[in-house]
Amino acid sequence: MKRALVVSNGIGAEQAFPSTKEICFDVVQVVPSLALELAGYDLLVVPNGADHVAMFRNRVKVREFLDQGKALACFCGWFMDWIPGNRWIHDNEHPTKQVRHYKGDDPLGLLDGVDLGRLDHNEHGISGWWSCGYIQAATGANTLIYDTWGRSMVITDSVSTAGLMFLTASGPLGSYGRYYDATSPIARMYENFLKHICSANQLAIG
Amino acid sequence: MEGKIGLIFNGVWSQYAMASSSKYRQIYELLYVHELNSAQLSKFDALVIPFQSHQEALAEHRELLYDFLVSGKKIAVFGDSTPKWIEATWEDRPVNNYWWVADPNNPPIAHTDREHPVFRPLVPRHACWHVHGVYTQTPEHAEIIQRNAEGETITWQTSHYGGILFVSTLDPIVEHGIQQIRHLDNFVDSLTEWLCGVRPLGSFEICPEHYGVADYRW
Numbered sequence: 528m529k530r531a532l533v534v535s536n537g538i539g540a541e542q543a544f545p546s547t548k549e550i551c552f553d554v555v556q557v558v559p560s561l562a563l564e565l566a567g568y569d570l571l572v573v574p575n576g577a578d579h580v581a582m583f584r585n586r587v588k589v590r591e592f593l594d595q596g597k598a599l600a601c602f603c604g605w606f607m608d609w610i611p612g613n614r615w616i617h618d619n620e621h622p623t624k625q626v627r628h629y630k631g632d633d634p635l636g637l638l639d640g641v642d643l644g645r646l647d648h649n650e651h652g653i654s655g656w657w658s659c660g661y662i663q664a665a666t667g668a669n670t671l672i673y674d675t676w677g678r679s680m681v682i683t684d685s686v687s688t689a690g691l692m693f694l695t696a697s698g699p700l701g702s703y704g705r706y707y708d709a710t711s712p713i714a715r716m717y718e719n720f721l722k723h724i725c726s727a728n729q730l731a732i733g
Numbered sequence: 734m735e736g737k738i739g740l741i742f743n744g745v746w747s748q749y750a751m752a753s754s755s756k757y758r759q760i761y762e763l764l765y766v767h768e769l770n771s772a773q774l775s776k777f778d779a780l781v782i783p784f785q786s787h788q789e790a791l792a793e794h795r796e797l798l799y800d801f802l803v804s805g806k807k808i809a810v811f812g813d814s815t816p817k818w819i820e821a822t823w824e825d826r827p828v829n830n831y832w833w834v835a836d837p838n839n840p841p842i843a844h845t846d847r848e849h850p851v852f853r854p855l856v857p858r859h860a861c862w863h864v865h866g867v868y869t870q871t872p873e874h875a876e877i878i879q880r881n882a883e884g885e886t887i888t889w890q891t892s893h894y895g896g897i898l899f900v901s902t903l904d905p906i907v908e909h910g911i912q913q914i915r916h917l918d919n920f921v922d923s924l925t926e927w928l929c930g931v932r933p934l935g936s937f938e939i940c941p942e943h944y945g946v947a948d949y950r951w
Contacts, residue, residue: 536743536744536745536787537743537786537787537788537789537790538743538745538785538786538787556789557744557767557787558767559767559768560767576745576785577744577745578743578744578745578787579744579745579746579749579949580742580744580765580949581744581767582744583947603746604746604747604750605746606746606749606750606943606944606945606946606949607945607946607947607949608945608946608947614944614945615944615945616941616944616945617746617750617912617939617944618939619912619937619939620939623913649831651831651834651835652834653831653834655913656913659747659911659912659913660944663945697746705827706827706828
């Protein structure tokens with residue numbers, strides 16, 4: 528069984544990451560001077576609404592974890608510089624109603640069964656509801672989803688470190704059953720990623 | 734008044750985005766919730782505790798917060814809370830952030846006391862977007878400012894502790910930082926002026942160099 532650690536900053540975000548038959552999720556709460564202990568974990572999850580001050584203070588441990596060939600998932604806007612090679616930048620210059628999503632390179636199959644139209648418009652016809660800003664991706668990273676203006680919304684990066692990073696431009700992914708069913712892009716992308724983590728070749732270069 | 738507001742900060746990007754924007758960064762200062770201390774607070778006219786705050790950490794600083802009120806200043810609280818530090822009962826409710834499309838004549842707030850200084854300058858549409866839960870019990874000394882159609886309390890305030898404690902399940906700070914709802918300048922600017930006597934000027938601009946930083950302070 529694989530093991531994952533979710534970093535919680537007290538707002539209940541860890542509820543979107545229950546354990547499954549294949550992967551056991553532990554939760555660590557942010558406290559003053561949090562020092563992440565990542566030994567024994569395969570995956571570190573930083574959910575939407577995370578504490579990026581705490582993550583910045585643990586950036587060396589995150590880097591070491593990735594350099595061991597492990598995986599990081601961040602579904603939040605990391606305004607502090609703790610993710611190797613990649614930068615998230617907020618933006619309000621583009622009308623949210625014009626946001627559309629386009630498939631890029633997806634060698635790991637994380638977009639299998641994902642209906643990008645449901646990111647374009649939610650069930651109430653609202654656009655621009657999912658992500659904010661964009662990612663300045665590292666050279667060699669894969670952009671899975673681009674936006675209307677050709678900016679990276681979702682990437683995988685297995686070149687900046689020896690491990691795998693799966694990053695969104697603050698768009699939440701996970702099991703948010705109250706608001707999004709299992710067929711939603713939010714759930715489907717997340718499930719595809721977990722399947723990849725649990726497979727034997729989880730660190731295949733994408 | 735000096736025009737300074739302390740934003741109690743949980744490391745959340747939208748809280749950072751709002752406070753660090755060109756329009757607000759001279760007024761708001763981020764105070765990391767895990768490092769709060771009384772020495773920091775004396776220079777502020779008011780404190781804001783936004784939605785997506787760390788409730789357990791706030792409870793640990795309860796005394797510090799109420800000492801701030803005793804000094805005659807204001808604290809504005811948004812989103813959820815716990816009885817560990819506020820004498821009220823907050824309950825969760827599904828968030829309806831699509832009423833303006835699906836049922837525009839039925840907003841999540843049915844009644845607003847328009848005489849309140851924050852709401853007096855606002856048109857009705859700017860006093861409501863969506864809410865995160867309700868208060869099912871408030872202190873006897875609370876003044877109710879906003880209610881939903883079911884009569885549940887959305888916004889209330891009290892001067893019982895000294896100063897003014899203003900509490901709402903609206904989420905102006907986080908949503909203004911997110912910048913998907915573009916009329917929030919109206920509410921946030923009115924709130925800011927009420928809290929510290931200074932009305933923000935200009936437009937909400939995001940500077941790319943403020944992202945990917947090594948220090949959240951400026």
